[in-house]
Amino acid sequence: MTAHATGPIAATTYRGEAIENTHRAHVAVVDAQGRLLYQFGNPARLTLARSAAKPAQALAVLETGALERFGFDEADLALMCGSHNSEERHIDRARQMLAKTQASETDLRCGGHPPLSDDVYRAWIKRDFTPGAVCSNCSGKHAGMLAGARAIGAALQDYHLPEHPLQLRVKHTVAEVCDLPDEAVQWAIDGCNLPTPAFPLERLARLYAKLADAAAHSTEAAGSTSSRTAALARIYRAMTTYPEMVAGEGRFCTALMRCFDGALVGKVGAEASYGIGVRPNEQTDRLGAKGALGIAVKVEDGNKTVLYAVVADLLTQLEIGTVAQRAQFESFRAPPMLNTMGVETGRMVLSVALEAVGDKTA
Template sequence: MNLVAKVYRNNVMESSHLGHIAVVDYTGKLLYAYGDPFRPTYARSSMKPIQAIPVVETGAADRFAIDAADLSLCCASHNGEPRHRTRAMEMLTRAGQAEQVLQCGTHVPRDEESYKQLIRNGKELTPVFSNCSGKHAGMILTAVHMGEDVSTYHLPEHPVQQRILDAVAEVTRYPKEKIELGVDGCGVPVHCLPLANYAWGFARMARPESFEKPERQEAVKRITDAMVAFPEMVAGNKRYCTDLMNAFQGRIIGKAGAESVYCVGDRETGLGIAVKIEDGGPRAVNTVVNEVLRQLGIGVDGPLEVLAEYTKPQIRNMSGNVVGHIAAEFTLQKTNTQLEAGN
């Protein structure tokens, strides 16, 4: 069994999680694996840094004065904090668009105070509270810049989504025609690829020079620089993505995806990591990512100590007492498989 994490109550294992891990370098070598590194996976929001590439490459970012914090928000699954909502709205305003153009739907934000304030004011949730509003704002700006229909930017056949599909295929080196599309929680297409290709994609994102075209190198560097410069825009307070990038001070890019996916790019070694927890539950994934980093010797000189609360998270009862913990328990297996390059 490919157990990656165990949940303990007192010292007894109460539950466990299966998972899959792929570690790939920027040349496409699968160096380490656990479980099935080729598991077909929807990476969900982990793909947002790649989905942001057309925002830069089309010229939309320059036309609408998208700064680094804005670009980081385009990669975000944010908390819906005031800084996130304000910035998303400012992006839309610069493009002459109203909030109603957002096709991401809405949900209760992670930021509880923002939601409570909304209730106190007698107002209803709107799309800008969605954790995906920054990504959608970037898509809208691209459509406006290219003179395309804004009302249908979220549909698979729209040029906005076709450019993103091309970027996903090219960055992950997986054939475009083999990518299966689904519909993400926010209504835009989501892409299904082997887990290892996501790791390869993040390895390449961590090493922009791995791309042949100068414009792609520039776009990737601009996006990854933005993420590590403004990690609070990628997620927000008390979030692993933000804390991870803060702890590594520019070295690591990391992005969570729904159904317990996580992707990492190490800008120092050129390694990419992709993790999928089989049951889709979120409680074990950050712990597993920390353990992968430890086994690779990444961050053992300090950053992982800063992230200690995620390494062995405590389980508390209704009174706030510690009654158990979650522990990652697996050993990466060495391999040296060269992935086949598609696009």
């Protein structure tokens, strides 16, 4: 198979001087107009965005009017976009969202699972705690879906099924915001039991560029921005204002958005996909972007350690933010490889060489 089909090597891990693993990846960097600016590997790689698609799914719920009808605030919206740690604040907020919608945990069609946080897991073990559906890292998305179903007058039952009226709206919204016809998006079932989209990687980058560009233009005079732009800007603000609801303590997404203080939004997807939207600034102008910048990454073998290393390396290559901000992610870009005695056993070497695409001055 060709490198284009399988993906070029993005990272190599060594144990001593011997190569232990190689990891292939793809990267797409676009601007708010959808122009591909830089690539690595195959930017058209059909990609299951998994939880990186949550902002687009949340957009469909937001546009039903559910947030206003049920009194959801921006932290609730951030949780709808999140893959949370199952910390008490996450579980409590999901329960509050259900209560506002006059729904219950038994209405949720996601299942409980071990938390994404080691600290939370240790606490659960000590308590002999068995997690329920509200503890799912996707419970915010599901609570939002229940609110959306109620807002359009659809049954709560089977809200998760592909043919449910709400999911039909979600499918259309996801395709539309990615500038694709409905039939160009493939759908599968996610780990949390909701439909999850697959589309070219560069369309994930386009989604995040739109989020960031909307945030940059949402302060324009009243009436000068569309309702869709206002909704995308609201999602961006919710995620960047409440990054702890998007992931939680010790997680890359939360650390990234805290560090950049509203200048970018980022979200991981299961099996190593990632989307970043960077608000327009001098750095994005220098990169040739018209408006905001969108970055999407997919690591072929699903390794999240490699994913975060690649994302951190891309921030350095593209010179996003300040040197001090990027330095905070050095432990992700070059993760220490230690054994159980704390002895360094190897290293990771990154080889993501971005290729400029076309004439970025046009």
